Amino acid sequence: MAKERRFSTLLHRKATRLGRRNWFGLKWDVWSVVTLAAFAFLTFFVVYPLVSLLLNSFYDQTGKLTLGNYWEFLRLKYYYSALFNSFKISILATLFAVLIGLPLAYLSTRYQIRGKGALNILVILSLMSPPFIGAYSWILLLGNNGVITRLLHSIGIPFTSIYGWQGIVFVFALQFYPHIYLYVSGALRTADSSLEEAAESLGMPAWRRLLTVTLPLVLPTLSAGTLLVFMESFADFGTPMLLGQGYKVMPVLAYEQFINEMGGNMSMASTVSALMIVCSTLALFVQRFVSSRKNYATSGMRIAKVKPLSRKKSWLFTIIAFVPASISILPQATVIYTSFLERKGPVFHRGFSLDSYIQIGYKVQKAITNTFSFSLMAMGIIIVMGVLISYVLVRRASRLTAFLDGLIMIPYIIPGTVLGISLIIAFNKPPIILTGTWIIIVIAYVARKISYTVRSSVGILQQLDRSVEEASISLGVPPMKTFFKTTVRLMIPGVMSGAIISWVAVINELSTSIVLYHGATATISVSIYSEVFSSNYGTGAALATILSVCTIISLIIANCLSRDSRTIA
Numbered sequence: 001m002a003k004e005r006r007f008s009t010l011l012h013r014k015a016t017r018l019g020r021r022n023w024f025g026l027k028w029d030v031w032s033v034v035t036l037a038a039f040a041f042l043t044f045f046v047v048y049p050l051v052s053l054l055l056n057s058f059y060d061q062t063g064k065l066t067l068g069n070y071w072e073f074l075r076l077k078y079y080y081s082a083l084f085n086s087f088k089i090s091i092l093a094t095l096f097a098v099l100i101g102l103p104l105a106y107l108s109t110r111y112q113i114r115g116k117g118a119l120n121i122l123v124i125l126s127l128m129s130p131p132f133i134g135a136y137s138w139i140l141l142l143g144n145n146g147v148i149t150r151l152l153h154s155i156g157i158p159f160t161s162i163y164g165w166q167g168i169v170f171v172f173a174l175q176f177y178p179h180i181y182l183y184v185s186g187a188l189r190t191a192d193s194s195l196e197e198a199a200e201s202l203g204m205p206a207w208r209r210l211l212t213v214t215l216p217l218v219l220p221t222l223s224a225g226t227l228l229v230f231m232e233s234f235a236d237f238g239t240p241m242l243l244g245q246g247y248k249v250m251p252v253l254a255y256e257q258f259i260n261e262m263g264g265n266m267s268m269a270s271t272v273s274a275l276m277i278v279c280s281t282l283a284l285f286v287q288r289f290v291s292s293r294k295n296y297a298t299s300g301m302r303i304a305k306v307k308p309l310s311r312k313k314s315w316l317f318t319i320i321a322f323v324p325a326s327i328s329i330l331p332q333a334t335v336i337y338t339s340f341l342e343r344k345g346p347v348f349h350r351g352f353s354l355d356s357y358i359q360i361g362y363k364v365q366k367a368i369t370n371t372f373s374f375s376l377m378a379m380g381i382i383i384v385m386g387v388l389i390s391y392v393l394v395r396r397a398s399r400l401t402a403f404l405d406g407l408i409m410i411p412y413i414i415p416g417t418v419l420g421i422s423l424i425i426a427f428n429k430p431p432i433i434l435t436g437t438w439i440i441i442v443i444a445y446v447a448r449k450i451s452y453t454v455r456s457s458v459g460i461l462q463q464l465d466r467s468v469e470e471a472s473i474s475l476g477v478p479p480m481k482t483f484f485k486t487t488v489r490l491m492i493p494g495v496m497s498g499a500i501i502s503w504v505a506v507i508n509e510l511s512t513s514i515v516l517y518h519g520a521t522a523t524i525s526v527s528i529y530s531e532v533f534s535s536n537y538g539t540g541a542a543l544a545t546i547l548s549v550c551t552i553i554s555l556i557i558a559n560c561l562s563r564d565s566r567t568i569a
Helices: 002-019 030-056 068-075 077-110 115-127 131-142 147-152 165-190 194-202 206-235 238-243 251-261 268-291 311-339 355-363 365-395 400-412 417-424 438-463 466-472 479-507 523-535 539-567
Strands: 341-344 346-352
Touching: 002 030, 002 165, 030 365, 030 400, 030 417, 030 438, 068 077, 068 268, 068 438, 077 115, 077 131, 077 165, 077 251, 077 268, 077 346, 115 165, 115 311, 131 147, 131 165, 131 238, 131 523, 131 539, 147 365, 165 206, 165 238, 165 311, 194 417, 206 268, 206 346, 206 365, 206 417, 238 251, 251 417, 311 341, 341 355, 341 417, 341 539, 355 365, 355 539, 365 400, 365 438, 365 479, 365 523, 365 539, 400 438, 417 438, 417 523, 466 479, 479 539, 523 539
Parallel strands: none
Antiparallel strands: 341 346
16 A cells, blocks of 8 residues: 555656646746746847838838838849849859868868968958958058059059959958858868778879868858858948948848838838848758758768978968968958058048047047947846856757747847847837837847857857756755856856857947947947048048957957866866
């Protein structure tokens, strides 16, 4: 009888535990509150604005339900040409980024070239600044009156300027090829060399081994890098706006429809934005399809050895590797150099001066304050949410948390211009009006950049053994106290490294800020954009230098923290 009662009691307890979970597998405890709060935030500030934007695209100016906006987009060349232009620029930029990044990654991982550390630093430095600063720097170098333009003219080489679609592709390719380089380099370093050695032993030429063996092995990683380049090229607003000179692409078209139609046809801005969402999602599915069809796995037990080279070949390959890296770093050097040049109005003169920095001290001081205050507030929210959400995703995995993980990544694949317009459509009327306030900017930053912190936090949490937490609980420490005093402390290096990457992305954000700012809420990136358009290149360079220095310091800190996290792991 005692055994039967004990068995009955166990069944009752199990039934009670099951009864506390719904069909999603969500256990009703403090972590269920965290999960529901995360869902509430993402639903209210991501899903609801995007749904509002999509619905708004089906209404005309009078509020009548119609498909006329889409028909007008497909009928008028002014609209549909922007879509073709966006695909043209994004595809070409991706192609050239692959042509630069892939050979560079192969050279640096397979051959003993000189200065690999310096090469990696140059590549990362060229990636860290936002594209619109690169575009501005290339205007100073290759614009109508640029330094290199004047030099080419002086030696009789005909060159017009960097303006136009060719210049946009040029800037994008040099800005984004580091994505390809970093992705492929990592894959090549860990790829199993046995297949390449087997192909070589069968007499296969080197070029054929590269095409038929090596490339298929890194194709999933390469496709992920190409997707990132394509989507960043497709979504970027600043570079086409600065260099396009009338060459319309989708982000510029959406922005112009938005600012020109504040009292009228907002529905066309919604239509353009909706089509951008469709295109971004389609690109993601294409990448997933390609990588799933061509996915190869190796044991990784035999890592390829770095091949030694003769002195001449070593110098030749080193020069070939450093050429694109040196060219891509020119914008950074140009911005810093010109910020200290003496100037009179928009014209630079010989000699150095701090006038540009003195001028920004009283001209755009508010923008500097806004940038760091908005970013610090956003980072505080991102860190707290990132830690809690990552714990839910890893330690409380269920169908519901898997869905939450997908929601977090939605803002990552959506262009910043689209997110900004959707937030204004959603919160530009009662009962909640956030348009024109700093609150909506901070919310946009959190929604758009939290994925970096969540991903890094998930990564380090997956490396932490559950036994540490279980040991703490078994000693009588409550679960929540164990989380804050043990788990969070072990997560700090990974959390902070991801948070600093989010910080870098936030302080350099233009696409969202340019849509959401309102006079007193302008940021540094918006001010740089405004200064360049008003030909105040000196103050623009000084502001860009401030962003660059902050980015460099942040990346150094992130690198130190990532080393600490590897040590802990």
